[in-house]
Amino acid sequence: MPLVEHDPAHRLWLLRGPESAYAFRLDADDRPRHVHWGSPLTLSQATQVTARRNPADSSFDEPGDERQELPAEGGAFFGVPALAVRFEDGTSALEWRYDGFALDDDALVVRLADRHYSLKVSLYYRVRGDVVERRTTLRNTGDEPISLLRTDSASWTLPRRDGARLSRTSGAWSAEYGVLREPLPVGETTLTSRRGVSSHQVDPWVMLDAGDATETSGEVWSTALAWSGSWRITVERTHTGRVTWTGGFGHEHVGWRLLPGETWETPVFAGLYAADGFGGTSRRWHAYVREFVQPHPDELRPVVYNSWEATGWDVDERTETELAAAAARVGAELFVMDDGWFGARTGDAAGLGDWVADEERFPGGLKPLADAVHAHGMRFGLWVEPEMVNPDSDLYRAHPDWVLHMANRERTTLRNQLVLNFARPDVADWAHDWLDRLVGDHGIDYLKWDMNRAFTEAGWPGEDAGRVWVEHVRAVYRILDRLRADHPALRIQGCAGGGGRTDLGILARTDENWASDNTDAADRITIQHGYGQIYPAGTMSAWVTDSPNPATGREAPLSFRFHVAMAGVLGLGGDLPRWSAGELDEAAKLVALYKEIRPVVQHGSLYRLADPATSALTAVQYVLDDSVVVFLWRRPTEFARPFTPPRLRGLDPAGRYRDQDGAVHDGAVLLCHGLGWDFPGSGYASAVVRLTRVG
Numbered sequence: 001m002p003l004v005e006h007d008p009a010h011r012l013w014l015l016r017g018p019e020s021a022y023a024f025r026l027d028a029d030d031r032p033r034h035v036h037w038g039s040p041l042t043l044s045q046a047t048q049v050t051a052r053r054n055p056a057d058s059s060f061d062e063p064g065d066e067r068q069e070l071p072a073e074g075g076a077f078f079g080v081p082a083l084a085v086r087f088e089d090g091t092s093a094l095e096w097r098y099d100g101f102a103l104d105d106d107a108l109v110v111r112l113a114d115r116h117y118s119l120k121v122s123l124y125y126r127v128r129g130d131v132v133e134r135r136t137t138l139r140n141t142g143d144e145p146i147s148l149l150r151t152d153s154a155s156w157t158l159p160r161r162d163g164a165r166l167s168r169t170s171g172a173w174s175a176e177y178g179v180l181r182e183p184l185p186v187g188e189t190t191l192t193s194r195r196g197v198s199s200h201q202v203d204p205w206v207m208l209d210a211g212d213a214t215e216t217s218g219e220v221w222s223t224a225l226a227w228s229g230s231w232r233i234t235v236e237r238t239h240t241g242r243v244t245w246t247g248g249f250g251h252e253h254v255g256w257r258l259l260p261g262e263t264w265e266t267p268v269f270a271g272l273y274a275a276d277g278f279g280g281t282s283r284r285w286h287a288y289v290r291e292f293v294q295p296h297p298d299e300l301r302p303v304v305y306n307s308w309e310a311t312g313w314d315v316d317e318r319t320e321t322e323l324a325a326a327a328a329r330v331g332a333e334l335f336v337m338d339d340g341w342f343g344a345r346t347g348d349a350a351g352l353g354d355w356v357a358d359e360e361r362f363p364g365g366l367k368p369l370a371d372a373v374h375a376h377g378m379r380f381g382l383w384v385e386p387e388m389v390n391p392d393s394d395l396y397r398a399h400p401d402w403v404l405h406m407a408n409r410e411r412t413t414l415r416n417q418l419v420l421n422f423a424r425p426d427v428a429d430w431a432h433d434w435l436d437r438l439v440g441d442h443g444i445d446y447l448k449w450d451m452n453r454a455f456t457e458a459g460w461p462g463e464d465a466g467r468v469w470v471e472h473v474r475a476v477y478r479i480l481d482r483l484r485a486d487h488p489a490l491r492i493q494g495c496a497g498g499g500g501r502t503d504l505g506i507l508a509r510t511d512e513n514w515a516s517d518n519t520d521a522a523d524r525i526t527i528q529h530g531y532g533q534i535y536p537a538g539t540m541s542a543w544v545t546d547s548p549n550p551a552t553g554r555e556a557p558l559s560f561r562f563h564v565a566m567a568g569v570l571g572l573g574g575d576l577p578r579w580s581a582g583e584l585d586e587a588a589k590l591v592a593l594y595k596e597i598r599p600v601v602q603h604g605s606l607y608r609l610a611d612p613a614t615s616a617l618t619a620v621q622y623v624l625d626d627s628v629v630v631f632l633w634r635r636p637t638e639f640a641r642p643f644t645p646p647r648l649r650g651l652d653p654a655g656r657y658r659d660q661d662g663a664v665h666d667g668a669v670l671l672c673h674g675l676g677w678d679f680p681g682s683g684y685a686s687a688v689v690r691l692t693r694v695g
Ligand code: GLA
Pocket: 308, 338, 339, 383, 450, 452, 495, 496, 497, 498, 514, 517
């Protein structure tokens, strides 16, 4: 059965996922109108979905209740436009003429042209499982520029339901991905980043439900933007209960000039319908990211050792070589030297931009360290922050015009640094060249690509300044793509002061993502819970660091810190030479255990067994074929505080499962009563349980 079908008589298209369907049609004015997004329908069933009357029909509202597929400014439309343009004569409204369509197995493009002006718009759809990838392109076919005020990738419509609830994240540096689930107010709710990155504050995704979905049941409609710069998603709930949302790159007051002959591409804004709750929604996103987004989904991510929390700025060849030896002893497979290895970088005030190893700290360059790391059988990685410069650097002294700036305005420094304008081809070429040389000349296997401040004064004197918001990100993408193509063994970790740039766009170009600078295991449970709403555990880098935690001052047992980090891509970041022999021994055993279970964690299906916001005892479960791994964590709590024993999920009730101690459990019992695991006392406690199906 084809994934995309067309009914010419009704001018309707249907996109079909395994457990969902999506349909839209053209109205008499050639405007695309949304028809259906939800449970599976056939083409003929989709044609039976009738357009309803707007319950408050009047000369003050859009006629009818059928929403536009990509609402454009113009006509009787009063909502949030996905497309807003200005032609040179001042006209802004858009009027469409249908200009044909094309489809193949899983993709569709519907073309529209303005009835009068030289503007063509194409709506793209691609079916990826139950995910529908959507994007839009605009083409200026005339000889005058067109001002683009808003060019969203896609707009989405919820079928009519009683009630509406919005799930999204709320966060900050070191407190990323907090899940908020609140009734959607009537009016317009805008989630946005004006920071030049997708942001710590809110992730570029939303989930909508009728207020009745749970972790394990109910309909959920979710959408995620594949874009790593500033963005905006506006969700609208009308008085009559209609819920629609629209999203894309850029934020308010950022516009662009579309030049004659130019085509404007928007990023993918992907949507997913799931009928099995928030858990099913997350698992489908994880499967989608693995199958269609990640560059090397079948690989297992290595255990990384990263030097940042151990050495800070005190980086030199001797210290790093010692750390590398200690990391190798506990089982690390990749050693990453973090910030502080180059130029005058002995703190955050100087040297950023001067990407040559400092001669005093690395008298023989990077080679001796790289060789020592390789001699331990580990891969060698380096921290870089290519988009930034300290004003106190040779680079800035030579090229003060290379940064984002505006005439007659201060250049605001944050963390003592400025943002290089990657929209400038010469700057992007410079960055590509030194990165290419660094990787090629020094046998670098891995880059941690960091980005440590938001954009300010995002201008480019003499140019179409709005472009920097988009072209900067595109240049980052191009450099990452080129480096990967030219160095096929290179692996990359994305980072922006922790999780400041986590989105489907960066995950298409990086192998893993540093989820947060907060490495406190207790906080990390919440952070990981939010990360996993959309993004899979196999992309979530998590280190075990020292106790007390350098940032929060909290102490936690080594096993607890490990058990939390082992629920993602385990890494190490502690000051290992200061750990006791006993701690190092325990660490080595836990690293070895992780290596055994990591296929299940990194490639398995995630079941969240308890919500950290409401339960002191939290548990997650991963299932891959016949293997099951459960992590249980209890954060310190009041004495005698009750908790519900987490029941397992995703098992066959008729199956039998053997745990690591040899005891055999019936699936039916695990599903109904859980593992019967109990922790005495009320302090930190944790366990990892492995089950294998034996019948
Ligand atoms: C950011 C990163 C950290 C570390 C520092 C180095 O904060 O998130 O992991 O690399 O920069 O300056």
